[in-house]
Amino acid sequence: MNKKLLDAMITQLNFEIESAFVYLAMKNYLETLSLDGFVNWFDVQFQEEMAHAQKFMDYINDRGGKVEIRGFETPRNDFESVLEVLETSLAHEKEVTRRIHNLMKIAYEVNDYPSISLLNWYVDEQVEEEDNFSSLIDKVKLVGGKGLYMLDKELATRVFVPINTAE
Numbered sequence: 006m007n008k009k010l011l012d013a014m015i016t017q018l019n020f021e022i023e024s025a026f027v028y029l030a031m032k033n034y035l036e037t038l039s040l041d042g043f044v045n046w047f048d049v050q051f052q053e054e055m056a057h058a059q060k061f062m063d064y065i066n067d068r069g070g071k072v073e074i075r076g077f078e079t080p081r082n083d084f085e086s087v088l089e090v091l092e093t094s095l096a097h098e099k100e101v102t103r104r105i106h107n108l109m110k111i112a113y114e115v116n117d118y119p120s121i122s123l124l125n126w127y128v129d130e131q132v133e134e135e136d137n138f139s140s141l142i143d144k145v146k147l148v149g150g151k152g153l154y155m156l157d158k159e160l161a162t163r164v165f166v167p168i169n170t171a172e
């Protein structure tokens with residue numbers, strides 16, 4: 006694999022792991038509010054991010070590259086409200102999207118067609134990731150404080166679906 010593309014992909018897989026820990030910290034903040042549905046939803050989000058990282062790792066290994074696990078920033082552990090958690094999440098996903106698009110740009114520069122094919126999956130996934138959080142923000146704004154309990158029940162039903170069967 007092209008060295009620049011491989012390095013950018015390794016950076017991205019580490020950012021996916023960092024994303025997992027961003028959501029794990031949020032999950033533990035939500036535990037303090039006893040919002041079990043939100044806790045479940047963010048736990049699934051944590052698992053999804055680890056699966057995103059794993060998908061990159063499997064691909065790099067398949068292409069004969071060497072994965073490196075790097076350090077990352079301590080995630081934010083305290084928030085003012087559920088809404089702030091969700092707005093921070095949406096901003097985070099927009100940053101992930103920007104990075105995935107940049108990765109795709111490099112894959113095109115070096116004409117790496119298998120990587121372009123792989124990255125198409127992530128481009129589509131990011132549309133869903135941003136939509137998930139913006140819909141949740143709309144719902145929380147709509148129901149306000151009292152309706153949060155009902156929304157919390159709805160979020161308790163989210164289950165983690167492994168990537169291969171989700172495709």
Ligand code: OFO
Pocket residue numbers: 021024053054057097098101131134
């Ligand atoms: Fe991996 O998509 Fe969210 O961060």
